[in-house]
Amino acid sequence: MPSLKSTQAYLExxxxxxxxxxxxxxxxxxxxNHDEVxxxxxxxxxxxxxxxxxHIVDLGCGPGLFLQDLHQRYPQATxxxxxxxxxxxxxxxxxxxAINIQVADLNLDLPDLFPTNSIDIAVANRLVHELHQPVSLxxxxxxxxxPGGVFVLVLVDMVRQPLKSYVSHELKGTNLNDPQLTDKTLEDLFIHFLEHNRYHVDDLVDLLTLCEFKILAVEPIRSGRAVQIAVQKSE
Ligand SMILES: C[S@@+](CC[C@H](N)C(=O)[O-])C[C@H]1O[C@@H](n2cnc3c(N)ncnc32)[C@H](O)[C@@H]1O
Structure with a gap:
């Protein structure tokens, strides 16, 4: 059973x-990561x-820069x-x-973190692959x-790609025989391959559908290494 502490250790x-x-x-x-695309x-x-x-919520907001962008654009928003x-x-x-931060582990069932039917827009930019599983979220x-209307979850994340494409992107063309590549670098590379490669686009779409979201759009980005998905809570 995950806890805030074990999740913090995993994330570090x-x-x-x-x-x-x-x-x-x-x-x-x-x-x-918040470019024109x-x-x-x-x-x-x-x-x-x-x-x-x-009310707009940034899930896995990191140091909060996107919240500040949102405040500039939507000064009346919470x-x-x-x-x-x-x-x-x-x-x-x-x-x-207008901006506040909640410290919580999004792996957990958190019915009381926000009131029922209270959020207009939620965004999760590169959060989902860091969760132990996304279903609780x-x-x-x-x-x-x-429910319904314009109430949307915008999800952006890395998705499954062949090992060759992952390795050449991460190593920026370095040959695998390069002696500069230490055992530690290679170990990290292969651990991250699994952690960044967890879901195929279809897996995310299927999970969201099984959790009864209506899929509005699915847009592969970065040569298919990531995806942007918009979904709506049904009426
Ligand atoms: C790849 S970073 C992206 C940060 C930010 N969304 C951005 O686009 O710059 C993912 C963020 O999600 C946070 N995160 C991961 N798992 C989390 C969890 N279980 N609960 C809360 N935050 C989490 C991480 O600490 C990290 O700040």
Whole structure:
């Protein structure tokens, strides 16, 4: 049975054993992970005027940069980030009153984290592959999201790819015979291959469908190494 503590220990290992560096990398990759492809997908599926009074939740919000982007764009919105890695939380700056952070383990059944039918939009950008299983989160979202209408979950994540494509992307062309590649690097590479390669696009779509979400859009990105999915809670 996972607990906040065991999840934090798992994440620290998954993030390379150096939490500070992982948080720094998350800050540095913010622009790339919320680039124009993501923005276009968001604009297509999140139908909200800029002055909407709504509740948007960023699941696995890291140091909170996307929450700050959302605050700029939707100044009347209530914004909540959910995060559990202490080194990510350490990098969250002082935030405007409209933004708050909840420390919780999204592997767990959390019926009381948000009131039933209270969230307009939820986003999970590269969270799902870090969960032990995503079903508890999808079930929680069925409680938390408002039904029908524009109430959407936008999910972006890495998906299954052949070992050759994963290795050449991660090693940026380095030959596997290169003596610079230590046993430790190779071990990390193969552990991460399993952890990043957990789901095929169809697995995510099937799980969301089995959890009774209506699929709005499925868009492979990054040459098929990742996917953007928009779903809606049924009426
Ligand atoms: C790859 S990072 C992405 C961060 C951010 N969404 C972004 O796009 O920059 C995934 C984030 O999810 C958080 N996370 C992973 N598992 C979690 C869990 N069980 N509960 C809460 N947060 C979790 C990690 O600590 C990390 O900050």
């Amino acid at each position: 290992r998954h993030h390379g054993g150096d939490g500070k560096l992982a948080a720094q990398r998350t800050l540095e990759s913010h622009q790339r 993501f923005q276009a997908f968001w604009n297509q599926h999140v139908v909200l005027s800029n002055d909407a009074e709504c 914004l909540t980030g959910v995060e559990c890695a202490p080194y990510m939380l350490d990098q969250v700056p002082d935030l405007p009153e 999808f079930r929680n979202l069925q409680h938390w999201l408002k």
